[in-house]
């Protein structure tokens with residue numbers, strides 16, 4: 220069920236979480252937050268089956284990996300969370316091989332972009348930006364961690380593991396375009412599209428039937444690279460696509476510098492995220508997973524919370540505030556504001 224190609228693979232053909240059940244918590248959230256804030260020593264396993272080793276050195280320099288569960292409170296759907304509907308993701312192969320699929324993608328993307336532009340960081344994004352973590356690696360492509368970091372002094376670096384929807388790349392010459400520029404070009408090319416297509420402009424993701432939709436979007440005029448005529452693709456990693464090596468290295472640097480890894484709101488269904496958990500385990504670094512639902516890393520986690528990410532971050536933030544460890548919101552003297 221996993222495609223193997225060179226480089227970093229994120230292909231999921233069959234849902235790897237099927238049949239897994241929601242685990243119980245390993246500790247209370249308060250106990251886990253003691254570990255995260257360095258008030259209690261962190262336990263870590265040196266590898267599957269290995270004897271757990273207990274470090275007496277508190278870990279305070281955590282790296283964080285975030286997934287879709289981080290952004291659901293910002294109105295961005297979670298395709299794998301407990302309430303998610305089964306959905307067949309677009310693969311890079313489909314995108315490249317069928318002009319009708321490209322038209323369908325860009326039609327939906329064009330309709331949905333204004334809503335994406337309106338999405339704002341939720342309290343969880345802001346809380347995480349203020350916590351003293353050393354770096355955030357995200358599987359999300361919504362740019363909301365960066366938006367939260369903009370208002371926080373000295374926020375940690377963010378790596379967009381799977382790219383970002385606000386950029387579009389030409390597959391011919393590699394040139395990058397601003398997504399808003401592409402939006403304007405698509406609008407020029409498709410002046411009457413909304414009236415004729417019947418797409419739900421409030422929530423294009425709820426479009427009912429793939430085939431009906433393909434028929435209706437087939438006449439959507441896509442835009443090619445003005446420089447070389449190449450195919451334009453959002454600069455995100457599709458299923459079946461590879462994470463660029465430089466981005467993986469950047470994420471690895473954060474993880475290798477960190478004392479431990481915290482996973483927030485990810486089912487770790489794709490290998491590109493799970494690999495960081497496996498690396499941490501191999502290196503004997505503690506792993507904390509906070510996700511409401513089963514994950515592929517459950518048996519590797521030293522600490523497991525099944526709380527909602529937003530609730531957990533709220534508790535973590537309050538504890539960090541109490542010991543004066545929160546980063547400041549720019550121009551805000553109220554240290555406890557979240």
Ligand SMILES: [Zn+2]
Nearest residue numbers: 389392444447
């Ligand atoms: Zn080009």
